[in-house]
Amino acid sequence: MSIARVFLALLATAALAACQSIAVLDQPIPDAELRSGTAVFGEPVWSTDLPDVELVATDEAMRAFVASVAQAPRERDRLRALLDLMRRHGYVANTYEPYLNLTAREAFAVKRGNCLSYTSLFVALAREAGFDAKFQVVAVPPDYDSVDGRLVLNKHVNVRIENVPGRGAVTVEFSEEYASGIYNRKVVTDDYATALHYNNLAFMHARNGDPHSEFVYLRKAIDATPDNPDYWANLGVFYGRQEQHDHAVAAHRRALAFDAYHAAAIRGLANAYTALGRDEAARLYRKRIAHSKARDAYAYFALAQRALEARHVAYSLEMLANAVRLFDDDYRFYELQGQAYGELGDEAAAEASFKRARTVARASREEARIRDRTERHPRAQILIGGPHVSSFKLLE
Known part of the structure; x- marks a missing residue:
């Protein structure tokens, strides 16, 4: 579904992730x-x-x-x-x-x-x-x-x-x-x-x-x-696409005023400073992006998704390996890995990845059951028609 x-x-x-503060002066x-x-x-x-x-x-x-x-x-x-x-x-x-x-x-x-x-x-x-x-x-x-x-x-x-x-x-x-x-x-x-x-x-x-x-x-x-x-x-992305890079900088900085770790704003600042020829400021923000990507498995997962869609299977597998190295508890990583191996015709590796995906998914469900039992207000899980309702699914 x-x-x-x-x-x-x-x-x-x-x-x-938290990292060094960056002082760059901009025209307000x-x-x-x-x-x-x-x-x-x-x-x-x-x-x-x-x-x-x-x-x-x-x-x-x-x-x-x-x-x-x-x-x-x-x-x-x-x-x-x-x-x-x-x-x-x-x-x-x-x-x-x-x-x-x-x-x-x-x-x-x-x-x-x-x-x-x-x-x-x-x-x-x-x-x-x-x-x-x-x-x-x-x-x-x-x-x-x-x-x-x-x-x-x-x-x-x-x-x-x-x-x-x-x-x-x-x-x-x-x-x-x-x-x-x-x-x-x-x-x-x-x-x-x-x-x-x-x-x-x-x-x-x-x-x-x-x-x-x-x-x-x-x-x-x-x-x-x-x-x-x-x-x-x-809004910063919009201004950047319209080549109004000073305004892009200001909009991204406004985002950072509300969330100092906002990834889109930091990436947008790096792009805007590059477009403005402010290489030192761009370098500082790109370093911060690289630092965060190296610690975020989902960044690699996103790259792997895009690579597989573009039929860059080897690169997708490389990104998935990085994702799994950083976080091995999301079954979707292994599921996509199985699809990638399937594209290569490696059925044994594909089946191993799918098996791992099923194992991780089962473990996640068991963790959810334990959490439900130990929460102060446990949540039942039912389809429409069940006897103990606290969470509904509206399905055909």
């Missing part, structure tokens, strides 16, 4: 100028140039859809009824499309969308049915993708329902892979989720070659959550 995703158009490949550029886009477009660009989205707004059809659910006398029964109703009407994970960015109303109308689309839809319907539904960001392992030559870091979201009688807080999950509940989760605001949606729209317009719309949606994301370094780093 496809993994549910929300993507950030970052050029980073790793979370950074005010936030207001960075947000205006004047350096690229010759005049200010405003957030109002494109309409705001109402991510979880409902319409008459949606309210009618949940009317029978809202009438159920017991809240516990209403949750089950809502889940069953969505499943019966085709709102299931096999209609998931990772880069289709829709609001709740749009996803309801077409029964398609990405992770954030389906999560927004469920939040909207659950609230109409009387539930206290909230967005959650899930701290899943780094998940990279390569889209049109851009390295993308995917994020995962799901839904938290508060105060369900007999169950307490309940998580509703649209991804089979993450339904175990072993990953840490953090409730976030509607503004946070809306900013994710704006960022996704910016990435979509970047792919479509529409820099004006890309910039407007990036600005909307920053306006919604101005302390999120991801969007400032993405």
Whole structure:
């Protein structure tokens, strides 16, 4: 089954380890100028140039859809009824499309969308049915993708329902892979989720070659959550692509003001300083990137993924060896290694890698079971229809 995703158009490949401080003097550029886009477009660009989205707004059809659910006398029964109703009407994970960015109303109308689309839809319907539904960001392992030559870091979201009688807080999950509940989760605001949606729209317009719309949606994301370094780093990437490298530096530095170890911003600074001919500053930041890559297995894993897609099998295996050397507890490393050996026709090595992947995956599941038993509030793991519910999977 496809993994549910929300993507950030970052050029980073790793979370950074602590290292030396770097003092580089730059010409300050005010936030207001960075947000205006004047350096690229010759005049200010405003957030109002494109309409705001109402991510979880409902319409008459949606309210009618949940009317029978809202009438159920017991809240516990209403949750089950809502889940069953969505499943019966085709709102299931096999209609998931990772880069289709829709609001709740749009996803309801077409029964398609990405992770954030389906999560927004469920939040909207659950609230109409009387539930206290909230967005959650899930701290899943780094998940990279390569889209049109851009390295993308995917994020995962799901839904938290508060105060369900007999169950307490309940998580509703649209991804089979993450339904175990072993990953840490953090409730976030509607503004946070809306900013994710704006960022996704910016990435979509970047792919479509529409820099004006890309910039407007990036600005909307920053306006919604101005302390999120991801969007400032993405703004730095935008300015870099438009060859406004001083503005790229300023945007990346703004990201670092919120997260001193933000990998995308550090990489962006290295690229911007190189473009400006400031070789010493670029060298310092590239050294910091290299330092972090050497300590982050997921950077190598991302490179291995891209190399295998490009049929550079030997290089992919080399990167996977580095990843495993640094961190040997992610079954995906061995799974990809098996695929690479399969491309080479080495069936024995491929089977050995797949066997190791299965072993690591089983160990991870056992660790999750132990964690569930020892947590103060253990989480049950069920499919719809099971008797002890605290984590749902909405699957067909």
